[in-house]
Amino acid sequence: MSLTDSKLKSLLNKVSDKITILADRDSMSARISPKGKIVFQYRYRHKGKQKRYDIGTYPALTLAEARKVVPTLRDIAADGYDIKEYYAKDEIDNCKPTLDQCIELFMDKYVSRLRTSTQSVYHYSFGKHVKGKFKTPVEDITKPQWYAFFDEVEKSSTGYVAQTMVKQLKTCLRFCSDRGFINQHTLNDLATKSVGHNSQVKDRTPSISEIQQILRELERSQCLVSTKNTVKFIIYTGARCGEVREMELTDIDLKNSLWILPAEKSKTKIKIVRPLAPQAIKVLKEQIGLFGEFSKYVFPSATYQNAISSQTINKFCRAVRARMNLQSWTVHDFRRSISTILVDEGIEPYITEKLLGHSLGGVFSIYNKSNFLNEQLAAYSKWERLIG
The missing domain is CATH 1.10.150.130 (Tyrosine recombinase, N-terminal domain)
Structure with a gap:
């Protein structure tokens, strides 16, 4: 049976007529002296001989802390060292955490x-x-x-x-x-x-023709369909990569063509409602048709148990960029593109802010709670036509 704090507290400083050894898990034990002093020990073998190493004294060292030291001691012994010789002295300060x-x-x-x-x-x-x-x-x-x-x-x-x-x-x-x-x-x-370098200020705004080239290259890519469709959906909606990756089936209302992002999944901690234009719906229907029976995520990983990872998306985009004669880009750049290009095309800035999932500032945000769904849908439809 493993040691517990309550058991150790009951034995601490309790006088006895003998030494008591209480076993714990993973070759650790507690040695209780006749005067009730408790020392954690680790049992190991070196050159065929059974040995014990004093980890530390309770309660200065807690049970949980002593257990955290054990994997390090196990590795040292497994590498053929005598733990006592390895640390030169048998005090806990030498068993510092890794x-x-x-x-x-x-x-x-x-x-x-x-x-x-x-x-x-x-x-x-x-x-x-x-x-x-x-x-x-x-x-x-x-x-x-x-x-x-x-x-x-x-x-x-x-x-x-x-x-x-x-x-x-x-x-x-x-x-x-x-x-x-x-x-x-x-x-x-x-x-x-x-060490290395920090991220540079990003101002890359892929043009319509560049986005069209990227979409064509995505279609030619030999990769898992979820990976390809995640990037396509980001391009069509201008949503954050994390929001798209972690989208669940329960967040989609296909009947009303809506994507409802709960507040707990939103960077701004505010529920975001986005209408879905035709190309975005097409991607979602393909994903749900392929994986809806196996995963709660619209864009699942290869195991279906988790959402597709950001690392998978980044690796895929690096591979796509390597095949193209374009200035470097990231999926976050598409948010800049949809906002900039649509404003240039006559869409009101406050509508593009809604597309991006930003909170409208000032008095506007206090008194106007509309999601502007019709206006958003018109903007998304125009965007899909521009890049289609």
């Missing part, structure tokens, strides 16, 4: 409260670039090791991704420091701007 353990705490206690799309970004970036890269305690990672790691991220991905990783890991370790999980670490000594 970067993986810091990420685990950060994901569990902080990231889990963020928006689903933000959680997905953290899960992907940490899983792809960070997990398993450092086995040494995070407090012992040197500046040269950090720089070598981020340089490798930039080499395998981009400078922007490398700099983003610096920001994400600083946030993670700051959170762990605030909770007392770790002490000093050298990542704080790195200037964020010394």
Whole structure:
């Protein structure tokens, strides 16, 4: 049976006539001295001999904290080291958490409260670039090791991704420091701007002819239909990529040709109602016909269990861009295009703001609660004709 805090509290400082060993999971145990002192221990074998390593003393070290140390100890023993020799002394300060353990705490206690799309970004970036890269305690990672790691991220991905990783890991370790999980670490000594580069101000506005070329290239692409249709739907509606990716069947009213985005899925935390023009409806009907029986998502991943990921969309767009003789573009640029081009075509700016899912500012937003559905539909229909 695993240890519990209540059991440990009942034994703490309780005088006995013998030493008691209570087993926990994953080869961890608690040693209770005759005077009631409780020490967490890890059992392992080295060169055929059974050994114990003192992890730390309860309650200075909590049960949960002691358990977080175990995976690191297991890895050390699995690599053939004697844990006591590895740390040179048997005190808990030498069993400092690894970067993986810091990420685990950060994901569990902080990231889990963020928006689903933000959680997905953290899960992907940490899983792809960070997990398993450092086995040494995070407090012992040197500046040269950090720089070598981020340089490798930039080499395998981009400078922007490398700099983003610096920001994400600083946030993670700051959170762990605030909770007392770790002490000093050298990542704080790195200037964020010394790694990679930040994102540039975006002003790309693909023209009608460019969008027509992109749509033709999408049709020629040999990829999963959900991937292709996600990008097409973004072009037709000017909606945010995350809004489209996470669209569920319950958000669609085909009878009335409406897409109703709940407030909890909206970046502005306000319900967004968009009318659907013919090409957008065509995409939705194809998706629902293909995947409606298997997934709650209109644009599902290959497993049908989740929404298609932003990484899949970005990878697909990189492949499409590589085949085209066009200035670089992203799916977010299409929002700029639909707004700019439709205003030039005579559509009122407040209507294009509604298409983009923006809140109307000033007194307008206080007294006018109309969704301007007819006007939006007219604008969307005009947009589809322009790029069709």
